[in-house]
Amino acid sequence: MTFIKMADYDIYIEKNMLNQLPKMIEKIYADRKLFVVTDQHLFDLYHERLTDILKDYSVQYVVIKPGEKSKSFDTYQLVIETLIEKGIKRSDLIVAFGGGVVGDLTGFVAATLYRGIPFIQVPTSLLAMVDSSIGGKVGIDLAYGKNLVGAFYQPKMVVIDPELLKSLPLRDYRNGLAEMIKAGLIGDKHLYHYLLEHDEVGEQEISQSICVKRELVLLDPYDKKERMLLNFGHTFGHAIEKKHRYETYLHGEAISYGMLIALEIGKSLGETKDELYEEVKALLIKRGLVKEPLLHMDDYKDAIIHDKKMLSDGLHFVIVDKPGNAKIKVLRLEDLS
Numbered sequence: 001m002t003f004i005k006m007a008d009y010d011i012y013i014e015k016n017m018l019n020q021l022p023k024m025i026e027k028i029y030a031d032r033k034l035f036v037v038t039d040q041h042l043f044d045l046y047h048e049r050l051t052d053i054l055k056d057y058s059v060q061y062v063v064i065k066p067g068e069k070s071k072s073f074d075t076y077q078l079v080i081e082t083l084i085e086k087g088i089k090r091s092d093l094i095v096a097f098g099g100g101v102v103g104d105l106t107g108f109v110a111a112t113l114y115r116g117i118p119f120i121q122v123p124t125s126l127l128a129m130v131d132s133s134i135g136g137k138v139g140i141d142l143a144y145g146k147n148l149v150g151a152f153y154q155p156k157m158v159v160i161d162p163e164l165l166k167s168l169p170l171r172d173y174r175n176g177l178a179e180m181i182k183a184g185l186i187g188d189k190h191l192y193h194y195l196l197e198h199d200e201v202g203e204q205e206i207s208q209s210i211c212v213k214r215e216l217v218l219l220d221p222y223d224k225k226e227r228m229l230l231n232f233g234h235t236f237g238h239a240i241e242k243k244h245r246y247e248t249y250l251h252g253e254a255i256s257y258g259m260l261i262a263l264e265i266g267k268s269l270g271e272t273k274d275e276l277y278e279e280v281k282a283l284l285i286k287r288g289l290v291k292e293p294l295l296h297m298d299d300y301k302d303a304i305i306h307d308k309k310m311l312s313d314g315l316h317f318v319i320v321d322k323p324g325n326a327k328i329k330v331l332r333l334e335d336l337s
């Protein structure tokens with residue numbers, strides 16, 4: 001079993017960890033009442049197994065529709081009201097069992113209902129395992145944009161079972177792989193080199209990827225400075241997602257194009273070698289994350305002007321000069337060409 005310590009909670013990773021959920025829960029919670037929030041796909045796939053594993057608990061399920069549209073005020077209200085109707089108390093435990101949508105929404109419910117209820121994350125998608133369940137950002141989307149309402153609220157524990165990835169559709173799996181490639185590029189060259197050769201990841205690689213995020217989150221829990229390195233590929237990635245109304249590209253696909261644009265900018269600044277750009281491009285094409293012809297930065301520059309990383313002194317932009325090494329450069333819009 002891999003064990004990773006965060007400031008306020010622990011992360012446990014092991015194959016078939018789901019079977020050990022009661023033992024894990026006992027570490028932080030003495031009561032027998034659980035409220036599991038999940039989406040319909042996961043409920044259909046895992047409801048019977050969860051019921052069996054959690055047989056010594058009284059479990060109430062709240063099931064939301066799968067997909068980003070559920071990170072909304074309407075679903076937030078629905079989940080809160082359902083939990084209240086099912087009799088949740090402030091000292092009860094909520095379990096977020098799902099991908100990033102379930103985790104972000106449930107975390108925000110837990111942060112706000114009765115001004116805070118303990119919750120744990122059991123991430124089921126690769127993206128949720130390596131990214132969204134770690135770092136305490138929870139929230140929902142508005143019509144104006146994604147993740148505009150939210151909080152920093154830490155889970156009591158994160159329990160990761162890589163076996164759950166077996167049922168994850170390939171496109172969603174690759175979506176998480178993009179964040180792992182990013183983690184390797186900004187902070188772990190060994191992880192990056194592994195991902196160059198292998199499509200399949202397990203306990204070790206998930207842990208390596210989390211550790212890249214962990215280091216930055218511990219330095220900068222409220223996302224004011226160092227954590228910005230995690231945004232490698234995200235400045236243009238967000239612009240791409242937004243321009244295509246979050247319909248054409250999954251987040252991992254959009255940031256994959258964004259990473260290539262960032263590497264191109266690194267090249268034009270004389271920081272990034274052409275070979276690295278070509279290597280990452282070949283990797284992202286092989287993993288089905290980008291296709292040629294690639295998206296071009298000129299088509300997304302207008303959206304960059306409104307990016308929150310555009311500060312008065314210029315755009316704070318993450319570049320990678322060699323695998324495992326990222327830095328922030330302050331750019332003017334004229335530099336983007």
Ligand SMILES: NC(=O)c1ccc[n+]([C@@H]2O[C@H](COP(=O)([O-])OP(=O)(O)OC[C@H]3O[C@@H](n4cnc5c(N)ncnc54)[C@H](O)[C@@H]3O)[C@@H](O)[C@H]2O)c1
Pocket residue numbers: 039041042045066067068071098099100101102104124125126127128131132133134135136137138146147164165166167168169172175251
């Ligand atoms: N909080 C953060 O720091 C943070 C970081 C990155 C992303 N996010 C958020 O994460 C969300 C995306 O997360 P996601 O990619 O996991 O999307 P998701 O939660 O929508 O899951 C993707 C799909 O996979 C299905 N699924 C998940 N696990 C499965 C499994 N084991 N077997 C079968 N199907 C499974 C889901 O039902 C869904 O249909 C976005 O809302 C994004 O904003 C948050």
